[in-house]
Each structure stands twice: as structure tokens, then as C-alpha cells.
Amino acid sequence: MGRLVPAVTRALDILELFLDGDGTLSAPDIVRKLQLPRTTVHELVTTLATRKYLVPVPDQPGRYRLGVRPYQLGSRYAEQLDLAAEGQQVARAVAETCDETVHVAILEDTDVIYIAKVDSTHAVRMVSAVGRRLPAHCTAVGKMLLACLPEQELAARVPDDAELIAMTPHSVTDPAALREALAGIRRRGLAVEMQESNPDVGCVAAPVHDRTGQVVAALSISVPMIRWSEERRAELERLAAQGAADLSERLGHRRAA
Template sequence: MGRLVPAVTRALDILELFLDGDGTLSAPDIVRRLQLPRTTVHELVTTLAARSYIVPVPGQPGRYRLGVRPYQLGSRYAEQLDLAAEGQQVARSVADTCDETVHVAILEGTDVIYIAKVDSTHAVRMVSAVGRRLPAHCTSVGKMLLASLPEPELAARIPDDAELVAMTPDSITDPAVLHEALAGVRSRGIALETRESNPDVSCVAAPVRDRTGQVVAALSISVPMIRWSDERRAELERLVVKGAVELSERLGHRGAE
């Protein structure tokens, strides 16, 4: 690996300062926060402005904000992201940690479609496949995705008179009960499903967000009931949230919602 170029490092340090606060900075702000010489900061700011990485703030002389160039680079980066590929990598990492089956799924209508999966190495594990479609209300990933919808959209997809299919005796089939359960998912930020899609399996799920903060997928960990307990559930909830946050960051998301 070659040596780092100090001028480039300093320029990037300046750009990253704009990620905090109100997104505007003056040259004295940069001098103070980075402890750089004023002349150096002036030259770097002038160069970044000339290349449209930063621009003057209208009506605020001496202050700058990010320009169009970082947006263009970020948009190109986002275009190259592949949710399924990124999800598979994160699912692998999570599965390596917990040795349980990990899924990433998206919502289509009132169903979920699994786009990534990594199996447990245990002899007893969940049988599923990438591309499989299941009723969203019967799964933890589906509950997470439904709970993330705006209320009008949720009501349109699952009206009060909707007929919800049962996959097991424990599946929710009453829309009112489902809406109550989804309210709990929203408040906790985690979805739980116990024997609702498979009589021998329980799952936990957390939301995956894109760079705009919108929930675009959910990541889940599925566990056979023979390995399920309150202690294991709590452990997996922490792990599924960590995995979902990592995948969100790979998709360009910053910060908590």
C-alpha cells in the first residue's frame, strides 16, 4: 500500500466536516476543528470550491455548503449498489456469528420475497430458498416491512376486511390483530414471529434502510424451536439489529431513524 497524500487527506477531512451540524462551515470553523494553518485551509477551500465540491451559502458571506459534485458521486455509488449482493454478504457475517439461518427480504404487495439467505450449519435448520414468496403477515420480515409503511398505504394493502391466510395454527388471520401487532413492531423497532409461518421455527427481524432513510428490506434470523428461549431471543435481537444497521450503512444510510 502506498503512502497517503497529506493534501488529499486534508481535503477529505474538510468534506467530512460537512456531515455534521447544519451542513455549513466557514474557513475559521475548519481551521479551529482540524487545527490546520489558515493558509492551507484557504487553499483547500478555494480548490474544493473551484471543483464544485463546496459552494458559497447564499446570503452568508464566507460560509460554504456541499456542492453538486459529492451528490453526483454519491448517486453513482448508489446506482452500483446491489441490495441482494450486499444483503448476502451481511447475512453471511450474521450467520457466522450466530450459526442460525439468516434472510434478507423485500416487500411486494402483501408478500415478502427472499433475496438473500445463508443457512445454519446445524442439522436442524429452516428450509427456505432465495426467491421464495410468503404472506408478509406470517413472517418477521414481513411484519417489519408492513409496519414501516405509511398508515394509508398499509390500510390499502391490508384493509379491515382483508382475508389473511393461515400458514400455521398460530398465524394471525384477523386484520385488527395484525394492525395491533404492527403497532408494537413500530414501537420496538424489531419484529418477532413465533411459529406463524412454520410450526417449528421462530424469527426476529430488523429494518434495512437506504440512503434516504426509507425502509427497503428487512433482515431476519430464524431459529428452530428446539434452540429458542427468552435468552436466545434477546441475544438474536441485538445481533439482527446490528446486521440490519450494517446493511443499511452499505446502502448509504447514516444515523438512526
């Protein structure tokens, strides 16, 4: 774990003071409650006010209340909670249709984090679980999400000299090969992963969009290789695309005509 930054810690301490009390504080109140130097408090409050985390209280000189920025961050957090809840419902509906394991995942740096999962009624050994993270390049959901990144951002996350770990002998570990695969995924709008995260499982995935059109997650269907065929793959791709579109619509995304 890296070193904590004192100035950031103090700024967060100030913001968290607003969780209690009447909702307004003055600089002397903060000095007294946090036992910080007046100069430090003045600089921190000025910075927070400049960034709209705090705003002056009208007709009460020297007093502050929370600004719009914490609300925006809280709204963003709520959207993520909604994504997990809506994702679980859609994943359940898709799983009931195909009786295979369905996931919804988001991208964080070069990993995927699973936020929803519904298991098949068949006994299948899976490496995934809600809350678990896996290397994005080894999974269909991860490849789908990486493929949706702008080229510059993808290059920053997966540079030419990136060391890509292998989860199975089938995992792609060469950055150039991965970028070539992602280009194909970008063209098709669907991702397929064959035994790259689990030697016994194949997977297809489709992108999930929010109301702004941004890709915020991916939905995948995983199937044991003993039930895999090109015909089954085509069917699962259709179901994954439909499920991802349904989830996108729940998030406010308007489908193209």
C-alpha cells in the same frame, strides 16, 4: 395472467429499439422497423418524450435518443441488485456469528420475497428460499416491512376485510389483530414471529434503510424452537438489529448519532 395492453406493448417496443443501432431514431425509422401506423408512432413518441423517456437530438430535427427516465429506472434496478449482493454478505457475517439461518427480504404488495439467505450449519427445515415469496403477515421480515408502511398504504394493502391465509395454527389471520401487532413492532423497531410460518421455528427481524432513510428490506434470524429462549431471543434481536444497521450503512444510510 391479465390481458396485455397494446399501447403499452408498442411503447416498450419503441424503447427496446434503442438497444441496438447508433442510439438515435426518427419516427419514420420506428414506423419501418415496427410496421406501425405513422399516427400511432407520432402519438407514442410524443408521449414518451413528454415523460422524458425520449428526448430530441440537438441539431438533428425529428430524431430522438433515450432520455433520463430509462437511466433512472436502470439505476433503481442496479440498486436492487446491490441490495441482494450486499445483503448476502451481511447475512453471511451474521450467520457466522450466531450459527443460525439469516434472511434478507423485500416487500411486494402483501408478500415478502427473499433476496438473500445463509443457512445454519445445523440441519433445519425451512420454508424459505432465495426468490421465494411468502405471505408477509406470517413472517418476521414481512411484519417488520408492513409495520414500516405509512398508515394509509398499510390500510390499502391490508383492508379490514382482508383474507389473511394461515401457514400454521399460530399464524395471525385477523386484520385488526395484525395491525395491533404491527403497532407494537413499529414502537420497538423489531419484529418477532413465533411458529407462524413454520411450526418448528421462531424468528426475529430488523429494518434495513437506504441512503434516503427509506426502509427497503428487513433482515431476520431464524432459530428452531428447541434452541429458543428469552435469553436467546434477546441476543438474536441484538444481532439482527446490528446486521440490519450494517446493511443499511452499506446502502448509504447514515446512522443517527
